[in-house]
Amino acid sequence: MTGRFDSFVMFAEMRTGSNLLETHLNAMEGVTCHGEAFNPAFIGYPNRDDILGISKKQREQKPDLLVQAIRNADGLNGFRYFHEHDPRILADIIADERCAKIILTRNPLDSFVSLQIARATNQWKLTHETRRKTSQIEFQPRKYAKFLADLQAFQQDLRGALQRAGQTSFFVDYDDLNSLDVLNGIAAYLGAPTLSALSSELKRQNPAPLSSKVSNYAEMRAALGKVEQIDEQDIASTEPARNAAVPSYIAAAETGLLYHPIPGGPMAKVAHWLAQVDGVATADLLTDFSQKTVRRWKRNRTPNRTFTVVCHPVERAHRVFCERILNVDEASFPVIRQNLIENYDITLPKDGRRSSGYGPNEHRVGFLKFLEFIKANLEGKTSIRVDPNWASQSSILHGFSTFMSPDMVIREAELSDGLAYLSAQVKSTCPALTQPDTSAEFELAEIYDAEVERACREAYQRDYMAFGFSAWKN
Structure with a gap:
């Protein structure tokens, strides 16, 4: 694939829909997303040994080796990057004008609750409705406040870095991930062929309302007024x-x-x-x-x-x-x-x-x-x-x-x-x-x-x- 980009990065966080967006990206002809390529705990996905011939040990010693391998791979290759991933590569990929930036966001409260449920059930993906695991979580205000602070700090740093580098990004929200038009907008941004349909492989794991997912829902609503809420449009206001x-x-x-x-x-x-x-x-x-x-x-x-x-x-x-x-x-x-x-x-x-x-x-x-x-x-x-x-x-x-x-x-x-x-x-x-x-x-x-x-x-x-x-x- 030839075009204005040699690679791409999806900036996201846990439970923002990044697995689903990766599935859609991989359905585009010539596009490959290599998962959480710079997650300190694993390379790409759990139980994976390497990405494009670069092992986890090689990545730890020289992370730029994997960055280069992704840039040089056939087609358009990329990866997901969360705020806890290897910080050593961030400046390089931000400065790279030929690295497309996709920024995926979601309502932080929904992300937080979904994350707590995933940790409780150990279910991080759902491909069959019959295998759905459910759990009620107890909302903890201090934990949520820290979650928000970490998320907001990274988003502010990311915005500033992009501005200083003169870089633009494609912003997409969790609620857009089932919109064929939006996904084809991403395809156009990347220079990839459009999709004729969306993958139905992954299912939404926790479709129920918050009131049924949080055991102390009334307490949570009261506590939210005391917790500084992140502005989801802090990166860019449309x-x-x-x-x-x-x-x-x-x-x-x-x-x-x-x-x-x-x-x-x-x-x-x-x-x-x-x-x-x-x-x-x-x-x-x-x-x-x-x-x-x-x-x-x-x-x-x-x-x-x-x-x-x-x-x-x-x-x-x-x-x-x-x-x-x-x-x-x-x-x-x-x-x-x-x-x-x-x-x-x-x-x-x-x-x-x-x-x-x-x-x-x-x-x-x-x-x-x-x-x-x-x-x-x-x-x-x-x-x-x-x-x-x-x-x-x-x-x-x-x-x-x-x-x-x-x-x-x-x-x-x-x-x-x-x-x-x-x-x-x-x-x-x-x-x-x-x-x-x-x-x-x-x-x-x-x-x-x-x-x-x-x-x-x-x-x-x-x-x-x-x-x-x-x-x-x-």
Whole structure:
């Protein structure tokens, strides 16, 4: 095989799906993955004596011998590399522009639980359903915290090394490993022939939900709030950069208060409050700003303060789901709504209303699927745009900073206190914060549970980390 690459490396960790990805790679014509070629405990696979004529002893003495053998072998050869593998070869393979880099990731909690089960059952691969071994594990917070710290440290080191070397990589997630399109994207990246079908040789070992795999599940959920969660997108964020969205800014009619709205937030509530500050209608608020008119506004109004409001991710996502997807009025997204129905198996009522066929149970299932869609959408894995209504709030706030950062970021749960503080800063009265009339079909409290919280945290890990959100409370 000739092309831009002489070899490849799959950066992964235990229980991220690397065995399955290796099976798919080996199914590509001319491609060979030699397992964990630099695992200190064995060479390639347990009970193997050599790779391409290089023994484990030779590899230990001169690891570059095996690197060269893989580069020079017929076809395109490569191997899996975990953070505990031989560090002596890392700088060489990172610097090698003709070594393709594939980075495989998985939700760290799922990886951790799967790893503990594999150690308990001693089953590391499954080829026949009848041979499946199951076990419940006890979640240990300290062990998980160390697992996360080691994983995050290696990912940060890897990212930095790739950046300094000017290298790019192909990123793939565990959930993509059964997508023929994604696997053929890897084939195209490697310069290999595409696959016509996926191998069914390996089976998923632990398909059951976490609640049935962890004996102290409730204790685990409580402990996770105290353990720093790794940002799975820390290596590379595929969410598009945001601009400052200056035309969306809203200012009080006379008082020096300027609101930077984050779509999906309590925009109507804040606009209503801003109107009350000067005793005017919301139609009299100042809008349609440009960067020039914002600067003019700031010069002409002293003192002045600018602010934005961030929401708990669960509350914001549910608000967006109801207003943009469930509803069928002028504020909804009908094209995206239909796409979600057809391609993401989200069941929605035609009229967007609560009915005997669409109650809280159906709404909860639909919302969970919407959160799954958001996660994939923010990772660049869907054909639908990343709309500002469900873009991460941290990315929108970063967009504000490209022109002018707001003076204050208020959490929605603390909105009354925050607005009172701002009013005092500009020497203004502070009217009571009231909610404009709305006709919500469903309240979040009707459907919220630990599964909803977990799905939202997986979609919005950056926001949970950036703003310090804990679990939403009714």
